[in-house]
Amino acid sequence: MTEHVSLALSAAERSCRSKGLALTPVRKRVLQLLLESQAPVKAYDLLAALKPGGGAQPPTVYRALDFLTRAGLVHRIEALNAYTACLHADGHGSAELYICEDCGQVEERHRKISGEAGPGGFLISRSVIEHYGRCSDCASAQASA
Amino acid sequence: MTEHVSLALSAAERSCRSKGLALTPVRKRVLQLLLESQAPVKAYDLLAALKPGGGAQPPTVYRALDFLTRAGLVHRIEALNAYTACLHADGHGSAELYICEDCGQVEERHRKISGEAGPGGFLISRSVIEHYGRCSDCASAQASA
DNA sequence: CTCCGGGATGTTATATTGTTGCGCCAAGGG
DNA sequence: CCCTTGGCGCAACAATATAACATCCCGGAG
Ligand SMILES: [Zn+2]
Ligand SMILES: [Zn+2]
Ligand SMILES: [Zn+2]
Ligand SMILES: [Zn+2]
Secondary structure, X not given: OOHHHHHHHHHHHHHHHHHOOOOOHHHHHHXXXXXXXXXXXEHHHHHHHHHHHOOOOHHHHHXXXXXXXXXXXXXXXXXXXXXXXXXXXXXXXXXXXXXXXXXXXXXXXXXXXXXXXXXXXXXXXXXXXXXXXXXXXXXXXXXXX | OOHHHHHHHHHHHHHHHHHOOOOOHHHHHHHHHHHHOOOOEXXXXXXXXXXXXXXXXXXXXXXXXXXXXXXXXXXXXXXXOXXXXXXXXXXXXXXXXXEEOOOOOEEEEEOOOOOOEOHHHOEEEEEEEEEEEEOHHHHHHHHHO
């Protein structure tokens, strides 16, 4: 396990403990898999990665993902049906994601939490913001090709 | 068929003709169903609504939706797996959507087309922006309750 | 200690959403 | 006429997600 993964995992444990949430083995394992991946991961790929150590079924991974997203440790990428570990291990609510369609890497910016107003008095409680394109690495690689 | 629906349909026809696209009967019917709905519609609900006039299969509706979204006449709502007719019958690329979680109504704002730059030189080609909350009607209804 | 209750997980089955592949046909250009 | 092209019918299937119920564990009340 690389350095940054174990760091993120212990940060997640602290964060959960402080909120009275239980970061159980399954949940921790799912989070670890997401942290180790350089790109978003699909639920059934997580499921397959869990299989070796006991035959996991879909509900197992979906429940873990549900917990982790509620805890703010993981973000769901709506347009890809995929999941990515939050880059700010402290959990922060809503995020603005930049997803490279070339290498799959995800960058993330914080978003102010809900409560904003939209047009015509619309009251926002949650936003989904996903930008697709090329990260700077892939853009320059393509330019030089 | 209400006034605004038939108006939007003819606008769509003109728009397609001008771009050399074929707004065939199936596609037109799907667009009409979306226009008539006050809330986003799911693919299989469209499918069911098409059945009466000939047994439609999934590919039929998905192909029509694909065409309509490409033509900019329909927007897919990623977080709901649902579709809504574009409120600007001219087709305009990407949109910013405000979806009321109470009544289902969708408001829409134009977005400048892609090409924007994100953080660290990220080059955006497409954005998904969906805000969930309460429209002003539902917010005031709830306040008075 | 014992019993109970809630949370987490296992297990089975099913629901929902979306795609592939093939063949037919009608329109249009040579 | 022949050939290509795009649109659609059709059958099967793949991928994503949830429902419903059983079991286990653990900590607190009695
Ligand atoms: Zn985050
Ligand atoms: Zn990249
Ligand atoms: Zn629009
Ligand atoms: Zn509303």
